[in-house]
Amino acid sequence: MKIxxxxxxTKRFGGLTAVNDVTxxxxxxxxxxxxxxxxxxxxxxxxxxxxxxxxxxxxxxFKGQDITGLPTYKSAHIGLxxxxxxxxxxxxxxxxxxxxxxxxxxxxxxNLGDARKTAREMLEFVGMAEKAEALAGTLNxxxxxxLEMARALSxxxxxxxxxEVLAGLNTAEVTHMLDTIRKIREQGVTIIMIEHxxxxxxxxxxxxxxxxxxxxxxxxxxxxxxQNPEVIEAYLGDPDLAARLLExxxx
Amino acid sequence: MKxxxxxxxxxxxxxxxxxxxxxxxxxxxxxxREAMFTLIMSMALASSLNIILGYTGYVxxxxxxxxxIGGYAGFWAITELGWHILPAxxxxxxxxxxxxxxxxxxxxxxxGAYFALATIGILExxxxxxxNLDFLGGPVGLxxxxxxxxxxxxxxxxxxxxxWSMVALAILVVLVSYFVKTSKFGLGLMAIREDEDAxxxxxxxxxxxxxxxxxxxxxxxGIIGVLFFFKNGNIEPGDAFxxxxxIEWIVMIMLGGAGTVxxxxxxxxxxxxxxxxxxxxxFFKDYQLVVAGVLLLLIxxxxxxxxxxxxxxxxHKLRRxxx
Numbered sequence: 001m002k003i004x005x006x007x008x009x010t011k012r013f014g015g016l017t018a019v020n021d022v023t024x025x026x027x028x029x030x031x032x033x034x035x036x037x038x039x040x041x042x043x044x045x046x047x048x049x050x051x052x053x054x055x056x057x058x059x060x061x062f063k064g065q066d067i068t069g070l071p072t073y074k075s076a077h078i079g080l081x082x083x084x085x086x087x088x089x090x091x092x093x094x095x096x097x098x099x100x101x102x103x104x105x106x107x108x109x110x111n112l113g114d115a116r117k118t119a120r121e122m123l124e125f126v127g128m129a130e131k132a133e134a135l136a137g138t139l140n141x142x143x144x145x146x147l148e149m150a151r152a153l154s155x156x157x158x159x160x161x162x163x164e165v166l167a168g169l170n171t172a173e174v175t176h177m178l179d180t181i182r183k184i185r186e187q188g189v190t191i192i193m194i195e196h197x198x199x200x201x202x203x204x205x206x207x208x209x210x211x212x213x214x215x216x217x218x219x220x221x222x223x224x225x226x227q228n229p230e231v232i233e234a235y236l237g238d239p240d241l242a243a244r245l246l247e248x249x250x251x
Numbered sequence: 252m253k254x255x256x257x258x259x260x261x262x263x264x265x266x267x268x269x270x271x272x273x274x275x276x277x278x279x280x281x282x283x284r285e286a287m288f289t290l291i292m293s294m295a296l297a298s299s300l301n302i303i304l305g306y307t308g309y310v311x312x313x314x315x316x317x318x319x320i321g322g323y324a325g326f327w328a329i330t331e332l333g334w335h336i337l338p339a340x341x342x343x344x345x346x347x348x349x350x351x352x353x354x355x356x357x358x359x360x361x362x363g364a365y366f367a368l369a370t371i372g373i374l375e376x377x378x379x380x381x382x383n384l385d386f387l388g389g390p391v392g393l394x395x396x397x398x399x400x401x402x403x404x405x406x407x408x409x410x411x412x413x414x415w416s417m418v419a420l421a422i423l424v425v426l427v428s429y430f431v432k433t434s435k436f437g438l439g440l441m442a443i444r445e446d447e448d449a450x451x452x453x454x455x456x457x458x459x460x461x462x463x464x465x466x467x468x469x470x471x472x473g474i475i476g477v478l479f480f481f482k483n484g485n486i487e488p489g490d491a492f493x494x495x496x497x498i499e500w501i502v503m504i505m506l507g508g509a510g511t512v513x514x515x516x517x518x519x520x521x522x523x524x525x526x527x528x529x530x531x532x533x534f535f536k537d538y539q540l541v542v543a544g545v546l547l548l549l550i551x552x553x554x555x556x557x558x559x560x561x562x563x564x565x566x567h568k569l570r571r572x573x574x
Contacts, residue, residue, distance in 0.1 A: 050452065052448075052452070071451070072451045073452075073457065076453055084449070084452075090445035092441075097438065097441075101438055101439070101455065105454030106454050112438070155454060
């Protein structure tokens with residue numbers, strides 16, 4: 001069953017087209033990797049999906065419901081959670097309270113007691129249980145990323161948007177986080193992840209889509225995408241450019 | 252019931268009760284009643300403002316506008332319609348709440364300094380409006396005939412009645428403040444304070460939560476305004492909409508600790524006690540606002556979390572005692 005459908009989604013900021021006519025589907029239970037060079041429009045696309053931005057054109061359909069331009073809190077209520085690329089902890093609240101906000105106001109709209117229980121479970125799940133009473137502002141980056149995860153998961157979402165949860169982590173932390181993401185999928189949560197660490201996104205994703213200058217340039221399994229010349233060009237430049245330049249010079 | 256017997260709630264309530272019965276125990280009861288009235292009123296006003304300022308993070312600079320609006324509405328009902336003080340006080344709260352709701356729709360979209368400035372603008376606009384409304388007495392305001400007090404058994408009884416109403420109201424404000432802070436609604440407000448966009452992404456319906464916080468923080472100043480001006484016997488625009496009073500409320504909150512239940516109660520008491528001491532000292536009597544300004548500066552620079560915030564940050568145990 002399709003959980004998310006994007007139909008010709010375009011987002012323009014004045015003259016700049018940040019997301020250009022992007023169309024793709026997402027099956028329930030899938031992990032979809034969203035990759036592309038810096039500035040390709042990946043985070044903007046996330047913002048269009050969960051309602052931070054209203055797409056200039058196109059439609060976002062979540063579980064058969066048109067959610068285009070719905071306020072972000074409504075997306076949260078129907079089961080769409082996300083983490084932020086630049087972490088946004090609620091600094092003066094404890095780690096537990098942070099996760100409780102997710103639980104209280106997420107899909108299940110829990111009361112404080114249930115929220116506390118769920119928040120503790122999720123902190124345990126991401127390996128942050130011993131930090132529950134610490135103020136969120138005192139955490140290091142890796143811990144803040146875990147907190148973002150716990151907060152998003154406490155909402156008991158159907159679809160989780162992960163925006164570079166691995167960036168800035170060391171090797172051991174990356175491994176730990178990859179395990180966590182696999183476990184989330186096992187619970188039946190569908191995931192879209194933006195990631196720059198290629199080996200990670202290649203090993204986790206069932207399918208990849210690649211954005212460049214706001215347009216979708218490739219879609220397929222990790223193997224297919226990594227062979228795609230357009231993708232290689234987007235990341236590394238044109239592989240045949242040197243050869244062609246040489247030939248032009250000869251001619 | 253279990254929620255009622257938490258130290259976080261009991262400490263401020265007991266503090267107010269002790270102060271409230273002080274005039275009965277001291278010899279000079281009329282003058283200590285007046286002193287305690289000012290003290291307890293400040294605690295209630297600061298606690299009300301704390302709901303929008305401390306919990307939600309929206310600095311409402313011109314918050315006294317609700318005290319003035321409520322005061323005018325209630326005073327008008329008493330003098331023109333011949334209402335009893337109690338329904339008139341409720342009317343004051345209701346009018347303040349409705350105005351806050353309407354204003355909130357417009358100004359709560361603004362953030363940070365823009366919101367703070369807008370609240371000052373609202374205050375000045377409201378003052379200008381009232382000055383030009385003839386039925387509210389224009390620049391002169393309204394006066395209550397002395398005979399009005401007869402209805403309540405004479406001036407003495409009236410003053411005591413207003414005093415105990417104020418005490419009851421202050422306790423009610425503390426209860427509301429505590430239950431907001433420890434509720435799901437309060438958690439949403441604090442999420443807004445820390446990061447409004449992140450709160451919204453997590454599902455907090457921010458426009459609705461902010462509006463309710465603003466309305467809740469306006470109701471009690473509206474009621475208190477009626478009690479205050481009824482006790483005064485007259486109301487005029489200069490007293491009802493005096494910007495520096497609302498700034499003093501902010502000093503009280505910052506002194507005690509913004510975003511805590513006990514903070515504004517403690518801060519309101521300490522500030523008024525300090526003010527009284529300064530006003531009666533021969534040297535400082537002309538400089539009490541200067542002292543308030545310096546105090547605010549020192550707090551913001553050195554203890555931005557206020558007394559209670561500072562204590563709460565010291566240890567886990569204190570965090571359980573002080574809400």
